[in-house]
Amino acid sequence: MLLLHLSDVEETRWAEKFRAALAPYPVVQRGDEFAPGDVRYIFVWKPKADAFEGLGKLKAILSLGAGVDALLKHPKLPDAPMVRFVDDDLSQRMSDYVVAQVTMHHRLHSRFQADQAARRWSQLYPPAAAARCVGIMGMGVLGQDAARRLLALGFAVRSWSRTPRTIEGVEGFCGAEGFDAFLGGTDILVNLLPLTPETTGILNSDTFAKLRRGGLEGGPVIINVARGGHQREADIARALGDGTLGAASLDVFEVEPLPATSPLWDIPNCYITPHIAAISSETAGVAYYAAIIKDHEAGKPLINVVDRARGY
Incomplete structure (x- = not known):
């Protein structure tokens, strides 16, 4: 068995950890000499054009991240099972980011930041968290974890x-028929959806206009920590300018790095971070996939396999 490491992170560190975890199985990486036909597992994130050349005997494709849209778009993606990364550490990091942004907007950071710049003392007391409704799009592992943590802080x-989900304490909506009703009661919209043809561009002017008005001083807020392909940045800039949105927290973008010419940089109520909400930990990732490989070699089924038809 060989595991071929192809990733846009620092390859050597991952390869060294995999070698230690999988010994005596050989682990190779780009630049090593090996026979492609010997490769059984490939660990990859954003595959290069030639990533899968000659890999005709793959048992599984192992994704560095929770999302697999970059893999699914590859024109030469082999017909092998894809496994996505599911890990408590990744969930914790993502929820940390979501909670930080939600609480920042709940406490009217944009309002008080503007007051500070104007040297204006204007007391306005934000209501209790229970008065705010946070709407989460996407109820996978990450969405469910964020929901539990927000509930613990008292938020509605x-x-x-896509399909019905029952989570204690969470008001659930599903499908196209439930979308408008979901938006109509949402003050802070958090996007944790997988990127699929159906969800591409979902953060657009029509969506923003349907969010609840009057619930959050300054207007409703969006937080996107999923994929840049979910958002229409021209619509976000326009909505922040005309008051349709009160603020936005964006960690992902249509083009990354975000071009210096983007108008989003200059909008004071647009909070930009450079795709750092959550990252796959080397220690957690190696432990997770080393266990999966060992179990699979022992005849056990793969876990967290991607449904290609759904896109996640």
Whole structure:
């Protein structure tokens, strides 16, 4: 068995950890000499054009991240099972980011930041968290974890997903028929959806206009920590300018790095971070996939396999 490491992170560190975890099985990486036909597992994130050349005997494709849209778009993606990364550490990091952004907007950071710049003392007391409704799009592992943590802080939480999900304390909506009702009661919209043809561009002017008005001083807020392909940045800039949105927290973008010419940089109520909400830990990732490989070699089924038809 060989595991071929192809990734846009620092390859050597991952390869060294995999070699230690999988010994005596050989682990190779780009630049090593090996026979492609010997490769049984490939560990990859954003595959290069030639990533899968000659790999005709793959048992599985192992994704560095929870999302697999970059893999699914590859024109030469082999017909082998894809396994996505599911890990408590990754969920914790993502929820940390979501909670930080939600609480920042709940406490009217944009309002008080503007007051500070104007040297204006204007007391306005934000209500209790229970008065805010956070709507989460996407109820996979990450969405469910974020929902639980927000509930623990007292926020009202609702969810929207492709199919019905029952989560204690969360008001659930699903499908196209439930989308408008979901938006209509949402003050802070959090996107944790997988990127599929159906969800591409979902953060657009029509969506923003349907969010609840009057619930959050300054207007409703969006937080996107999923994929840049979910958002229409021209619509976000326009909505922040005309008051349709009160603020936005964006960790992902249509083009990354975000071009210096983007108008989003100059909008004071647009909070930009450079795709750092959550990252796959080397220690957690190696432990997770080393166990999967060993179990699979021992005849056990793969876990967290991607449904290609759904896109996640």
